[in-house]
Amino acid sequence: MNVKRGSTTFLKVIIFLVGVAILALCIWLPGAAIRDAGAHPDTAYFLIPFLACAYGFCATLSVALYQAYKLLTYIEKSNAFSELSLNSLKIIKKCAFTVIFIILLGLVNLKVLSKVTGDDPAGPTSLGLMGILAISIIIAAVDALQKPLKNFLEKGSE
Template sequence: MKVKVGSSTFLKVIIFLIGIAVLAVCIVLLPEAARRDAIERPGDYSLYPLLVCAYGICITFSVALYQVLKLLTYVEKKNAFSELCLQSLEVIKKCTFTVIFFIFLAIVYLRVLAQFTDDDATGPISLCLMGILVTSIVASIVDVLQKPIKNVLDSQPKSN
């Protein structure tokens, strides 16, 4: 399995830029949204559960991005079929399920909030469902990538 250094470096740069964007969301956009909401509706804390879900998703996504960077490093060093690679894929899969959990919590909260405020939460809930769909696709891709690595590791003789 020969990987060009330029393509993996390009992927690392893209992942790094995505990480910077996630950091900007956590540091700039989410606190600004909380500040605006506090000014517009003092004493109303209905945005905070959504902020907790958003921060949970951002942190989990950052962990997954770090694992992808580690995975690319393993592939560059020709350790694509190693136990370390398998562990990184496992962490990425756990991160996808955690993101799905946070999105599900947001859906439940939006539905309960809509029940009490008589708002229509159909739009945000449908966006959340699309997020679950995309995250599920990533989880299944990671699972498909794990199977050949497990097969190769299982077929190798174990050294004591």
């Protein structure tokens, strides 16, 4: 097995494991929401927006992981410099912006909940902002890959 195939296989396994973790989260969330609603019935109505954000986050992240898996498959087949790779990068970038939007919606919901309950939302807010920072780095990396690939394809079509 050559190095390129070994590294792409390793990355595919990591993507698969992250996908399994997302699936486990989606299975665990309703039970956790029901337990929380039972423990705090006065704020149970805030669980619906949080669940919507969580499932939107999971669905969007799943689409991005699938596109990353496809991109690794293109790289394995020596088809990295193709229109298909460029489309996968575009979809990953759109998913990243969508995840940032969903995190911001969750933070707004958290801020409203903190006004109602009087709790301090500093911890979850800082985690959300760190998530936005990490996703912004991913967007910059995808953009750095996308621009040369687009230029290569435009020069190749001339």
